[in-house]
Amino acid sequence: QVQLVESGGGLVQAGGSLTLSCAASGRTSSYYAMGWFRQAPGQEREFVAAISWNDDSTDYANSVKGRFTVARDNAKRTVNLQMNSLNPEDTAVYYCAASSRYYSARYDHQYDYWGQGTQVTVSA
Numbered sequence: 532q533v534q535l536v537e538s539g540g541g542l543v544q545a546g547g548s549l550t551l552s553c554a555a556s557g558r559t560s561s562y563y564a565m566g567w568f569r570q571a572p573g574q575e576r577e578f579v580a581a582i583s584w585n586d587d588s589t590d591y592a593n594s595v596k597g598r599f600t601v602a603r604d605n606a607k608r609t610v611n612l613q614m615n616s617l618n619p620e621d622t623a624v625y626y627c628a629a630s631s632r633y634y635s636a637r638y639d640h641q642y643d644y645w646g647q648g649t650q651v652t653v654s655a
Contacts, residue, residue, distance in 0.1 A: 533557035533644045535627045540649030543617055547653070551612040553627030553646060564630040565610045566642060567601060569623035569651075578637045579625070580612060590635055594620075617653045624648040 539551040553565065566581040580601040581590045589601055600613040610627065628642035636642060 533629070535629060535644055535646035537625065537627045537646045537649040540625060540651045542652045542654065544654050545618050547617050548613070548615045549617065549651060551614065551625055551627075551649060551651070553610045553612075555608045555610070555629060563632065563634045564636040564641070565601075565603065566628045566630070566636060567610075567612045568626045568628060568639060569621075570626070570648075571623040574623075576626070576639055578639075581636055582610060583634050584629075585634075588635060590637065614651070617651075619653045619655050622651060622653050624650050 570576040627646040
């Protein structure tokens with residue numbers, strides 16, 4: 532059974548920081564790309580960041596580049612998303628995803644497994 536569990540969401544003021552974590556269990560050796568997506572109310576789910584499971588290659592959406600950092604901890608089998616300089620437009624449910632088919636992926640159809648999501652709310 533493959534499971535992804537996100538944690539670390541919450542309420543933060545604009546300009547603040549949060550770190551999201553995604554704990555992976557199951558056949559993590561089969562994962563290639565790990566991604567973060569977000570979905571704000573009434574909007575489509577959008578790509579945020581991705582990291583390859585087996586090297587350090589990363590990819591970011593333009594809207595978060597320079598503010599967010601994705602990193603993995605292989606020993607703990609977690610992928611973290613450090614979010615700095617948050618603004619109200621970052622408010623969304625954030626999802627962790629894993630792809631067993633791609634080393635780098637930006638589109639949700641490229642991912643095979645999803646977490647349940649964690650809410651991030653940024654107040655003005």
